[in-house]
Amino acid sequence: MSTYAVVGAGLAGAATTWQLARRGHEVTVLERSTPANAMGSSHGSARILRYGYADPFYARMVADARVEWDELESLSGERLITRTGSLDFGAVRDPATLASVFTEVGVEHELLTARAASARWPQFDFGTGDVLWHPAAGVVDAEAAVSAMLRLARTHGARVETGRPVTSIERTGTGHLITCSDGRTEEAEKVIVTTGGWLPGLLASLPLPAAFLQAFPPLQVMQENAYHFPYRDAPREPWPTFIHDTPEILVYGLPGGRDAALPDGRSGQKVAEFNGGRPIRDAAAQTGGIDPANRERITAYVRRTLPGLVPEPYAETTCLFTNTPTEDFVIDGADGITVASPCSGHGAKFAPLLGRIIADTASGERPPPPRFRVTT
The missing domain is CATH 3.30.9.10 (D-Amino Acid Oxidase, subunit A, domain 2)
Structure with a gap:
């Protein structure tokens, strides 16, 4: 099993942490503040879960995500979606x-x-x-969903570190060294970056191939x-x-x-x-x-x-x-770093499914959908 560091504990980060931890991986999530805090995109109790997409690809994804939500509600013992x-x-x-x-x-x-x-x-x-x-x-209760996924992840051994803004990620001989603003460091074989609106300020500093960074869609x-x-x-x-x-x-x-x-x-x-x-x-x-x-x-x-x-x-x-320019999500990576921006104002409804897709991508078990790739 691999060791992972997940940077950012919003919906995408929490879902990814849960999916990796339940598979037996060693996972540490580093959150700059607190999970689902008001400075990010996953706070509060009101996000729309809708099937209304003109693109069948996303409509089918909603149907798949609903199955994942049902499992999450069953395992957590909480109602996270109110049908309206x-x-x-x-x-x-x-x-x-x-x-x-x-x-x-x-x-x-x-x-x-x-x-x-x-x-x-x-x-x-x-x-x-x-x-x-x-x-x-x-309606999805975003904040409660983040809490539920992190709680389940902890039962599988995940560590959730709060108040840990990441300032740098460096490649080492065995993986990556992540440094936080307080000077503390974490080591992980693989890193997953799910920082939402903070991503534009972090992306260029990641040790990713130049071709990957150049192909990354503007945010x-x-x-x-x-x-x-x-x-x-x-x-x-x-x-x-x-x-x-x-x-x-x-x-x-x-x-x-x-x-x-x-x-x-x-x-x-x-x-x-x-x-x-x-x-x-x-x-x-x-x-x-x-x-x-x-x-x-x-x-x-x-x-x-x-x-x-x-x-x-x-x-x-x-x-x-x-x-993103197309409103498609971005889930892709290189050299042990996976970057996920399931964004454009419509990602919350897919959270547990996105966690599975991101975990599959980072672990190499399955590639992301082609339209989420940065490079082909």
């Missing part, structure tokens, strides 16, 4: 095309007229055009804005998640979970514009400041499209998206 169903609408979203993918992949769904959808969900104004409903969608980190709006009437069951894509704006929404509870303990609906924030160099450059123009744009959207919400956000936050 999901709605897709808007001309650019093209619900009819998504429905054809669902038919191909075998995802339960209904393609409704806007009128029929409005009768079922009067809290939405769907405008005109078709609306796609798929009931198997839901654009976005500081995104998200808002929580109160419901006009307390829902008897969770609102569906939704994605609404028009030529003017791409908006998503989901029940807010624990992220912004109201005084009575309930939460509102989390609503955000996809890639509606501002570009930053990397996670170290984030400010946590909300863009007032974006707040105004989303509030106007809620007023226009979501009559079931009070168009006054009671809470707001920022988060990080680390985007």
Whole structure:
């Protein structure tokens, strides 16, 4: 068995640590702060699990990931996914095309007229055009998932080291020497880097072949804005998640979970514009400041499209998206170092499956899907 160091304990890092540890490998995860902390991309309790992809490759991956989530919930004894169903609408979203993918992949769904959808969900104004409903969608509790995977990894002997920012990784005769900001070091035969929005600042310093680094797709980190709006009437069951894509704006929404509870303990609906924030160099450059123009744009959207919400956000936050040009993930490596950026704002739903893919890649058991490769 090999020794591994995993750098970063967000969803991808936690999933990879768990998958490697359960196979009997010696694993140490080095987290710069605490797992799923607010400075990264895996914090909070509200991430969308949806099957709605125009690309059958990703729709099938969601189905595969759901099997992995079921196992994780069973082993951890926790409910990590709340089923809500999901709605897709808007001309650019093209619900009819998504429905054809669902038919191909075998995802339960209904393609409704806007009128029929409005009768079922009067809290939405769907405008005109078709609306796609798929009931198997839901909300992932990201923070609880990270905690569960690391807890299971520990039962298999993994070490989880917090407050350990990695400053350098050097190749040695037997593997790699990882140095942290406090001067402490770790040795591992193989290293896996899953640092999310911190990756752009670390990538060039990794001891990887020049050809690999030159072929690595450019990463654009976005500081995104998200808002929580109160419901006009307390829902008897969770609102569906939704994605609404028009030529003017791409908006998503989901029940807010624990992220912004109201005084009575309930939460509102989390609503955000996809890639509606501002570009930053990397996670170290984030400010946590909300863009007032974006707040105004989303509030106007809620007023226009979501009559079931009070168009006054009671809470707001920022988060990080680390985007590739194609929105495909990156999972590849060379010389004993695997770099994983399962990113572009849609990776959370795949977490336990991605952990398996990253572990397979790092161990050499199975190559990653070709579209995740840096070099062919």
